[in-house]
Amino acid sequence: MKHARVIVDGMLHNATEQDSQVVLEDGRRLWQDQVTWLPPLVPVYKPRTILALGLNYADHAKELAFKAPEEPLAFLKGERALNGHRQTTKRPAGVQFMHYECELAVVIGRQAKKVERGDAYDFIAGYTVANDYAIRDYLENWYRPNLRVKNRDGATPLGPWLVDTKDIPDPMALALKTTVNGKVTQQGSTKDMIFDVPFLVEYFSSFMTLNPGDLILTGTPDGVVDCQPGDVVVTEIEGIGALMNTISST
Template sequence: MKHARVIFEGREQHGVAHEYQGQADAAVRLDDGRIVPQDMLNWLPPLAPTPRPRTILALGLNYADHAKELEFKAPEEPLVFVKGQAALIGHRQLTRRPAGVQFMHYECELAIVVGRTARKVRRDDAYDFIGGYTVANDYAIRDYLENWYRPNLRVKNRDTCTPLGPWFVDAKDVADPMALALRTTVNGKLTQQGSTRDMIFDAPFLIEYFSRFMTLSPGDLILTGTPDGVVDCQPGDVVVTEIEGIGALVNTIAAA
């Protein structure tokens, strides 16, 4: 099932993906049964029904081709940073590009949503602790990138820099999350293609790795990195980050 969290008629509502005018997932069927096209909704990140603190862990350089693209050596242990909740916005929302920036790029990422409390989880049991998946577009500003040790405060922790959605997809409905095609278009032009099979550290590894030293709670997010193919995005650009079976996340760049 593909779940959505939206604002409609002035209040937050839950719904599920629904066909509209012959197009799959083009609308949301709200809990009260009404079917509303996507463009009539104000989309929220498709996680908890009400805002609450959560841990957001994000992987850097988790695809070897992207590490090469950035002229970094692929890490031998996960390169991880923590994000603030204010970075998250929903489908069809605006991401701000600061004035004077030379290179700001998208990152199409599979986001893991933790389903239940996880402590010291074994790799073989890791999928039992995943509640579902969504699409993240974790924008980065290359101008601010320094090195592995000081890479990501301004690069990754800005308000509106991480669109999420449109759907939360139940884990049981994703047969193999480590074999999903990723693609990004900018203004309709294909600019990035890849597959989750090319991750350096896959989903089971990450659940085991993090839960060794910290408790993962329901609703926590793990953003798993992006393949190569990133390009600079300017105000007015419409960016669509899509993952097979999960959804197509639409975002527009606006000037700060």
Template sequence: MKYARIAWAGAIHDAIERDGRLELLTPAFQGRRLNFDEVVWLPPLAPVPRARTVLALGLNYADHARELAFKPPEEPLAFAKGEASFIGHRGHTVRPDGVQNMHYECELAVVIGREAKHVKKADAYDFIGGYTVANDYAVRDYLENWYRPNLRVKNRDTGTPIGPWLVDAADVPDPTKLALRTTVNGQVTQQGTTADMVFDVPTLIEYFSSFMTLNPGDVILTGTPDGVVDCPVGSVVVCEIEGIGALENTIVESPSSRTQRTKKLAEDAEKTS
């Protein structure tokens, strides 16, 4: 089953995919179906009664590590992210003023389904609620050290589109063999497979749960393959994972840049009038 969270008719709704449309689960609209372009897509994550833990992996694909001239890490290289960076499918990601390299990262996102503590690798799948697609943008200009990405690289508002669907774990029999693909303005720029992860999903759950409790709704972003490219303003980026979904978003300029550009256009128009 594929689940979504959307905004429609002034309210937030849970929905499922049914015959290529969204079927609402909200009691007052139970069964009503909407087209994908009738709604605003939100991150497909149910609210949790606490701070959600978001863990992200760096250099978790050997080919991506080689792309950056690093050897793969010997243990998971992880950092925490703020949930405020999440936006939904078809949302807009702001490119900061003056940066030279801001690239996508197509990632399999794992959503924890029940409390996980000291979980063995063989039992890890029992603790997964579902999977979704994430695009964990990085502003490489701000990177101080690949092994310790700072907050401005990975925790920017609008910097992590996620969705469109949360797919039941039971509907993804083997997350270690999923094809990933990214397109920019319709051109394929990244292709890979989760089979190339340095640390697979069960290994990550065993590792994290060995020293911290993972709670329902927590998210693990599992890294990206090689093939990342800079995305200028106006880029339409689609990150797709086999059996999970295709996550689309657009890069936009900052509000300050837009204001300055609008002001200059007005001034130029006044001069020529």
């Protein structure tokens, strides 16, 4: 099942998807442009910790002229960085290069501590799409990005849907695609991750406790391009959904 959180007539609703429509708990069916979208994390899955991967696709590491990491290159993000489907993300004035990053986002479903790889999927509630915008101007070092690169308010759209784990039989074989103003600019597959989802759950839970709602953003393949105010960016993952976002100026 696909879950969402939306606002209709000033009221917060949990919703599901049916025939491309948004179905509210009271049975009303609405089109996507008739609701205001929030990150699709129901209260029980409210994020506490957001873990994000850098250079987790070999082709992206090559694109940036870096050697692929030998262990996960991870950093933390604040919850205020999250944004919803069909919302806007600001491009700061004077920035030379701001790019999208289409990423599979893993939502932890129950407390995980020292989880073995073979049991990893038992601790996952579901998956959604993340667009983790980055500003290269602010980057101090590819292996130690500073806060402004990834932690700006509203810089990480998430959604539209949270899809139950059982509905994604193999998250390591999903096609990813990004379009900018309708033109395909990025294509890839989760099968090309350097560190796959079970490995990441095992790795992170080996030294920290993962709680329900914690997010793991798993990185992006190559094909990132600079985005300008007015650009409409759609990051899409097979079986999960198409996340739309518009760039605005400050």
